[in-house]
Amino acid sequence: MTVPAAIAAPNLAAAHAGRAVAHAGGNAVDIALAAMLTAMTNEPGLVSSMGSAFITVWTAGEEPEVIDGNVVMAGLGRPRSAFGGGLHEVTSTYGGGVRLMAGHGSVAVPGAWSGMGTAHERHGRVDWSEVLAPAIAQAREGYRLGPAAATYLALVGHDIYGWCEDSAALLVPGGRVVEAGELIRDEPLAQTYEHIARVGWRDVYTGEIGRRMVADMDAHGGLVSTQDLERFAAQVRDPLRLDVGAWDLATNPPPSVGGPMLALMLGALTRRARADWSDIIDIQRRVLGYRVGHHDVSPDLEEAGWRALEAAQRYGLAGLPTSPSTAHVSVVDAEGNACAFTASSGYGSGAVVPGTGLQLNNSLGELELNRLGVHALPPGAPLASNMAPTVGRTPDGRVLAIGSPGADRITTALMQVLGQGCLHEAPLQQAVDAPRVHVQVGGALGGTVVVDHESDPGIEAAIAASGLPGHDHGPRSMYFGGVGAAYRREDGALEAAGDPRRAGAALVTG
Structure with a gap:
């Protein structure tokens, strides 16, 4: 049964993903999750599922809550000598001039999957696989790169996404940054989403995806550790x-x-x-x-x-x-349920969990959110947002x-x-x-x-x-x-x- 709903999303494909889940009987939270997962697929550079998520939910007849899936400082169990490495500096003309750090050392412990999974477990109405289905289709069948992502990639494509083999293959093929309107297919990401739909979102933290991520961090000077992933859990806040x-x-x-x-x-x-x-x-x-x-x-x-x-x-x-x-995605349904969902992966680290298509955040390299210094926080501390x-x-x-x-x-x-x-x-x-x-x-x-x-x-x-x-x-x-x-x-x-x-x-x- 279709649930009437108002949907505001970053692009039309994301809004249509939300509508598909509404037609399947999903409520405001299901719709918002499906729309955001689609945006995380077809807005490369602007957002990914391996960053932060804050999901504010107010269901009819209940009190509101915030599901805090923010990134946290990485490095639990790492030696002190590991801190300060795995970084390279990027300067962009975006917004009048931005200086940032990219690379594996800029990656914070991702919180979005825990946030989305927790929101679905607490408030979702349709199956988890139903929520992921539109994003899977978008990645496999392909999408036309939108103007917002294209504008950003034109500024930073080579510096952030050109150094990593997996990122470059998708966004800087043959040394040329993709442009607005180009068709992009991402089969590795489609297969990863299918895996997460089948085995559950916790695999990102304690399963095969988590193990691949940590091995990549070990090889390239990143800080995210097995302990970081195993101990992470989204928080439900007043x-x-x-x-x-x-x-x-x-x-x-x-x-x-x-x-x-x-x-x-x-x-x-x-x-x-x-x-x-x-x-x-x-x-x-x-x-x-x-x-x-x-x-x-x-x-x-x-x-x-x-x-x-x-x-x-x-x-x-x-x-x-x-x-x-x-x-950001906003949804209000006819039953009076409201969900506001904002997600971020920073400016992007350029790193990808090998073979998965999952683009990693650069939250530790966002200098405006790390005013005490890069890698200055203790492991497990939440970053500013x-x-x-x-x-x-x-x-x-x-x-x-x-x-x-x-x-x-x-x-x-x-x-x-x-x-x-x-x-x-x-x-x-x-x-x-x-x-x-x-x-x-x-x-x-x-x-x-x-x-x-x-x-x-x-x-x-x-x-x-x-x-x-x-x-x-x-x-x-x-x-x-x-x-x-x-x-x-x-x-x-x-x-x-x-x-x-x-x-x-x-x-x-x-």
């Missing part, structure tokens, strides 16, 4: 709750960074009521300045997150001290699932879309389409503050009034994320909104 207008929102709690920063921004936006562009720039500058100068260099991200939220609750933003690669998949409800029966890719632009994109939608009742697609700003503090620009923005006269006037330099990325730039939202109105009608910045797809099943 979400961070906040009231925004009529909405009760639930998002990613500490030790995530994305959820707390989003909550700080939305709380300040709520207190300022009819906020204009100047308010948005000021709020972002304060919150992101606090994040770069204090939060991200804390040795305990969980404690730091709760402490910042408490300070802001008491004193507003005055209480704070001063100083690319993700994908910008991801903030969010679900919400109102007393009159409305239901929302929303999230975005986009590294540190995730929180600022969601702040603006949720601010317009929850505080000012803007139509869903209009809120997603509206121009965006992002205050960049430090990072690639060496400690300066710059307002990145899309072309808009009102934004330009606010930047001029602030006295800060601005960087115009043009209209609807991929740099500003790719918000996907699914919505059930108070009368039960369903709608979804995809972001034109990343060719996002939105559809409603019937």
Whole structure:
């Protein structure tokens, strides 16, 4: 029996995968998993199943929860001499300049399979094999490379994906980076998914796939060990709750960074009521300045997150001290179940588990998420994450699932879309389409503050009034994320909104 649902996904094939599972009787969680697994297949470079996953679920009549499948620091049982190796530096012009580390030493313990498996075991309705079927078909039959992945690969294809034989065969064949519209088939990945569908997701950690991964790490200076994989388990957490207008929102709690920063921004936006562009720039500058100068260099991200939220609750933003690669799926079904699922593999390490097609993350090499230094955390420690998949409800029966890719632009994109939608009742697609700003503090620009923005006269006037330099990325730039939202109105009608910045797809099943 088909379950009507609103689906927002990174591309049309991923949305169609969700629809196929809806037709098979799947609920919002099943649909979201199938859509994301398909995106993990046909968005190479942007996301893979061997990275992080945060899945926020709010089933009808129950309390919301966050399934935390974040990556953690690797190296349990490894000698101290192993740390600091297996890395090579890559500099990209993406977003105005990004420096990162790739190679086997950049790979953190992957959490996405544990997160997805846990979500399915707790909330899924159809068989696990049914959830994987669309991704298997996509890998075997082939897909046309989309514009978002093609844009990214054009910038980093040789440096990140050209050095590993398996990656190069898929994405840099014959030394030429694949381009938008090219047909890509990935039979090794199709066979791996079939194996996982048959024997279960735990094989990634304690079975043949896990053994292959560790052997490859041993051979190339990586840190992920047998102990790392055997001890990893996704965590089920109580979400961070906040009231925004009529909405009760639930998002990613500490030790995530994305959820707390989003909550700080939305709380300040709520207190300022009819906020204009100047308010948005000021709020972002304060919150992101606090994040770069204090939060991200804390040795305990969980404690730091709760402490910042408490300070802001008491004193507003005055209480704070001063100083690319993700994908998102949102689903709301007719029964009122909501699932917001954000996944990331960082910028990609270039490494592949040999013979499997599984592209490995470079989360240890994302310098903006490792401000204490590469390989500085103790093994088992969670890495910082910008991801903030969010679900919400109102007393009159409305239901929302929303999230975005986009590294540190995730929180600022969601702040603006949720601010317009929850505080000012803007139509869903209009809120997603509206121009965006992002205050960049430090990072690639060496400690300066710059307002990145899309072309808009009102934004330009606010930047001029602030006295800060601005960087115009043009209209609807991929740099500003790719918000996907699914919505059930108070009368039960369903709608979804995809972001034109990343060719996002939105559809409603019937």
